[in-house]
Amino acid sequence: MEPKTRTRRKAFADTDLCVACGCCARVCPMNAIQIRNGIYARVDRTRCVGCGKCARECPASVIEIREAQA
Amino acid sequence: MKSTKNPKNQKKRWYDYLWMVELTYMALGFFNILFAWLGMLFFCIPLIISLVKGTKGYCNRYCGRGQLFGLLGGRFGLSRKKDIPRWMKSRGFRYGFLLFFFVMFFQMLWNTYLVFAGARTLRQAVTLLWTFKLPWHWAYHGTLFSPGVAQFAFGFYSVMLTSTVLGLITMVLFKPRSWCVCCPMGTMTQLICKAKSPKGDIVTEEP
Ligand code: SF4
Ligand code: SF4
Ligand code: SF4
Numbered sequence: 001m002e003p004k005t006r007t008r009r010k011a012f013a014d015t016d017l018c019v020a021c022g023c024c025a026r027v028c029p030m031n032a033i034q035i036r037n038g039i040y041a042r043v044d045r046t047r048c049v050g051c052g053k054c055a056r057e058c059p060a061s062v063i064e065i066r067e068a069q070a
Numbered sequence: 071m072k073s074t075k076n077p078k079n080q081k082k083r084w085y086d087y088l089w090m091v092e093l094t095y096m097a098l099g100f101f102n103i104l105f106a107w108l109g110m111l112f113f114c115i116p117l118i119i120s121l122v123k124g125t126k127g128y129c130n131r132y133c134g135r136g137q138l139f140g141l142l143g144g145r146f147g148l149s150r151k152k153d154i155p156r157w158m159k160s161r162g163f164r165y166g167f168l169l170f171f172f173v174m175f176f177q178m179l180w181n182t183y184l185v186f187a188g189a190r191t192l193r194q195a196v197t198l199l200w201t202f203k204l205p206w207h208w209a210y211h212g213t214l215f216s217p218g219v220a221q222f223a224f225g226f227y228s229v230m231l232t233s234t235v236l237g238l239i240t241m242v243l244f245k246p247r248s249w250c251v252c253c254p255m256g257t258m259t260q261l262i263c264k265a266k267s268p269k270g271d272i273v274t275e276e277p
Contacts (some may be wrong), residue, residue: 038263
């Protein structure tokens with residue numbers, strides 16, 4: 001069985017290096033990512049389930065999936 | 071991979087097929103160079119969206135080129151899917167690359183002007199990577215206007231072809247849409263958005 005903590009893993013985008021291409025938002029199954037003002041990606045971590053699709057897609061590899069502090 | 075998507079994000083919308091427009095554009099330029107003028111759309115639309123709406127809506131939704139790379143590198147597996155090197159996503163490189171593109175673009179405009187002014191004859195060639203002159207005379211069937219109109223088409227198509235080739239190279243080496251990291255159009259629209267955004271560059275990370 002998957003440990004419960006798995007659901008607490010969330011996506012974190014490095015907003016400084018993000019190029020706002022929107023590739024992450026395109027693939028997110030939860031629609032948790034929004035591109036803010038054409039500058040950076042913001043993850044709504046209440047929706048994010050930590051699946052990691054966005055991180056795999058991000059051409060700049062600036063998304064990290066890690067444990068979110070509760 | 072598709073099956074895990076929820077219906078909301080799975081539904082294809084009309085703009086998910088714009089990669090076909092990109093393919094058609096590149097093909098048309100092969101048969102008649104004057105079609106290269108249509109590329110002005112790919113140039114103006116992103117700028118207008120960023121200037122008017124202050125978003126990268128073009129990149130986020132409508133860019134056929136990005137979609138094409140995503141498709142070839144993703145679905146068709148023509149990508150190593152490796153991380154792009156750090157220096158390629160640094161600001162210095164991205165802005166420098168944009169500047170380089172600008173300079174090359176103005177040089178192209180200058181060449182066009184020379185042909186318009188009659189100081190130079192039309193060169194029926196497409197320049198790849200600013201260096202290699204590819205013969206392209208089959209795509210030229212004369213023009214009703216000044217030869218300068220055709221010179222601009224050759225020049226503009228060169229820009230498009232060069233960025234497509236660079237995009238394909240980065241796609242194969244790194245991730246499918248790695249081109250989007252240093253794409254001059256993407257960098258430029260992001261800069262416009264930054265300039266327009268009330269908060270500027272300041273980013274607040276919510277808990
Ligand atoms: S980890 Fe999954 S759910 Fe979370 S933002 Fe990325 S794609 Fe969406
Ligand atoms: S895919 Fe990466 S670079 Fe593009 S908007 Fe998302 S986080 Fe930013
Ligand atoms: S960064 Fe360039 S290639 Fe990528 S989506 Fe934007 S305009 Fe298209």
